[in-house]
Amino acid sequence: MPFIRGGTSEGTPVLLDGVRLFNAFHLGGFLSAINAEVVERATILAGSGGDGMAIGSLSGAIDIATRDGARDEMRMAGSLGLASSRLSVEGPIGSSVSYLFDGRRT
């Protein structure tokens, strides 16, 4: 679990698309619950967030934004591994909407 400015990891909220995750870790903190393949960016905010938004934390927060699904064609991807296995499906719905489903088993 990451530590920001010496704060405890419990005091460092993890947000997924702005929604707080209360259990963002798997395997005792060894792996995160978020599949890295669907992450567009992760923002590490040190401090209490006075400039951007109030995050209710003393040391900081981690905000993870997911990417959009593919808009050109349907795609399916998966992997099998010792630590985890995953499967994702994405594709377009019409010309302006896309979907992205992703699941992982650790």
Add this chain to the structure above:
Amino acid sequence: MTGTALLIVAMQQATLSGVVRDSVDLEPIAYAQVTVTATAGEAAAAAGVSDRYGAFVVPGAPGGGAVRVEVAAFGYALWTRTYETPPSEPIRVLLSPAPIGLEGLEVSVAGRAGDPISLSRDAFIIDSVLLRTLPTILETDVLRATAVSPSASAPSD
């Protein structure tokens, strides 16, 4: 023989110095490019740059004849003077401001708008490209990757 040649070369070179200032408020102008060239002959040009006090020194300037001194600075008109001989006293250069007109720039943003949280000056952003270049343990992990932020420390396993 070699000593004589060196002496002749030394005699044909001069050192130019001076101060560059704004002609309006007389504030010193830093990083002004000073170039000294001989108006005749094939002597190599010498150049120098003014410091934060506007002072400059151009060693190795062409000597023994007329020289042209050009001073250029960003946002100022080019200053040019011709001297019959390289001046031994420091010269005073007053540059006239010449505002630079910039063309309009249109910025378009594609994709998703930024999160409010990422607008903070304390925010450190790891994009998907950086995420895939970081070393992994078993697999790429976004929360482990946050350790590259200066304010976050590595997870304790």
